[in-house]
Amino acid sequence: MSQHAQPLDVEAIRADFPILQREFDGSRLVYLDNAATTQTPEPVVETIADYYRTTNANVHRGLHQLSQEASVAYEEAHDRVAEFVGASGGREEVVFTKNTTEAVNLVAYAWGLNELGPGDEVVLTEMEHHAALVTWQQIAKRTGADCHYVPITDEGRLDMDAAREMITDDTAMVSAVHVSNTLGTVNPVGELADIAHDHGAYMFVDAAQSVPNRPVDVEQLDADFLAFSGHKMGGPTGIGVLYGKRHLLEGMEPYLYGGDMILKVTFEDATWNELPWKFEAGTPVISQGIALAEACDYLDELGMANVERHEAALAEYAHDRLTSFDDVEVYGPPGDDRGGLVAFNLDGVHAPDLSSILNDSAVAIRAGDHCTQPLHDVLGTAASARASFYVYNTREEVDRLIEAIDDARQLFA
Ligand SMILES: Cc1ncc(COP(=O)(O)O)c(C=O)c1O
Structure with a gap:
């Protein structure tokens, strides 16, 4: 349409x-x-029911027909979600998580714990959801980094003059909510990304209230990371999405360890699977991912x-x-x-x-x-x-x- x-x-x-x-x-x-x-x-409910009626099996583990069909559907769901948010790198840039919260935690642990240290700054906004605010706050405490919060104006908009002053060469990460879940404010996250990049910092966009409700193109925004939840866009609970630029995801350590995220394991060490599976340890969110792809179809149809x-x-x-x-x-x-x-x-x-x-x-x-x-x-x-x-x-x-x-x-x- x-x-x-x-x-x-x-x-x-x-x-x-x-x-x-x-x-x-x-x-x-x-x-x-x-x-x-x-x-x-209904089409999403049907997709879930149909998956369990006809295709249910574990992915990436079986050579039997059902497992192969489930694997293909699950992998293709990543491509569909990538397309929905304009990620040209396809499945390699889309990690399925449990929700937006887990997607922020993934970046905070896998990137933040390794990259942040004393003297580094994470710039957030006063209107952040706890999902981002508490996560970055706590990772900052553990690494010795500082968090700063861009204030809001009397009208409830982001004070962009303050943002330009607060984002400096000491800034390592800017994390901002795209649409505030309390104020309804639509933040200029593309502009924030430009400012962040001018200072060598990365941009994390909490898109939990934007991807479900308006066209969002991760490449137009030039977001380094962007997160959203399936259950806020007609999809099921239990699935969220982390978009990340491929070279950044490639450079990051895994967040969770276990089955499916490895390539080779010995008693001494292990190597990691390719993207995005490196970040999807254990049996992943199979039916939820396939249903989320259907939700994308439903919304694109509208x-x-x-x-x-x-x-x-x-x-x-x-x-x-x-x-x-x-x-x-x-x-x-x-x-x-x-x-x-x-x-x-x-x-x-x-x-x-x-x-x-x-x-x-x-x-x-x-x-x-x-x-x-x-x-x-x-x-x-x-x-x-x-x-x-x-x-x-x-x-x-x-x-x-x-x-x-x-x-x-x-x-x-
Ligand atoms: C702006 C924003 N960020 C993050 C979240 C967290 O989403 P979830 O609970 O699906 O992790 C929400 C949910 O209300 C939200 O509105």
Whole structure:
């Protein structure tokens, strides 16, 4: 399908997600917790079921037919995912992990533990998810490196003047979230990569909230590493992706040791398998990887530019409606310039309480710190409520959210 923005056929899309027909106490589910985990379309569910019905076997180990078929499907899934994010190196640049978190840890352990030392700096942003923030923070502690955090502006954007000052020749790694899972801010990660490279540093992009929701091309961004999760893009849980430039992955030590990641083993030593298997120790995420490739097909069929436009329109509508109330504080940039999510607080109602009340109307949102505690400290609140959208959400569902917030307002009046 063409990448020219066309409206999504939401009714047809919803038919692919039977879970959306669920009702709680007579109310149809309104699922607005997509930044945490999206629902899974029928073709992906079918792919998983079909794999177990027809092809299930261990990969790379058997010479029998099933194992060979499973191996081919699993290997080709890497190529499909590589194509989805524009990695021209194909499977050798795509490592399947458990999730985004494991992908960050892989780089932090396999690269960071060996390369970082006293005097080195890792530059992050104040809006990092704990997946990147805690990982780099702890690896920095172990290696004697320092972490610095690029501040956000009052509008919730990255302060790029500060970024230009903070990224120096001492910087070894810049790690930034592409789309903030709390603010909805879309960060100029390509520009950050250019600045990092000018100083001889590498660029890690946390794309957990961008690859599922907008066209992302790793080579256009010139990211050295980029990570995302299958369960946020219509794929199954239990699979994430680490993209890495081939020469960097080649130069890195393995992260986990064991079967399948080796070439030759003696009692004294071992050598490593080729990419990406060197980083996929043990029985890998076979059915999940094959299903993730199907999720890529599903999204490409919709057109990622269309997905982006659909979500942006819903986010803008939700933002406009929420900001029209004096008793609602909305976080992040203006409505027409954000990813498909809106975090907010209703005066006098704790976000978790709000979420419970919304749940009574079958409206599912997320409440808490969204794994961005330091960012919430900057925002001056312990928690927020967050509505996040995907390909099957509608304006009517945003209206249901607003009505349910009004119920909460009445209850606490
Ligand atoms: C921006 C961002 N980074 C990383 C993660 C971690 O993803 P996972 O839990 O799949 O590892 C999330 C998940 O919410 C996220 O939103």
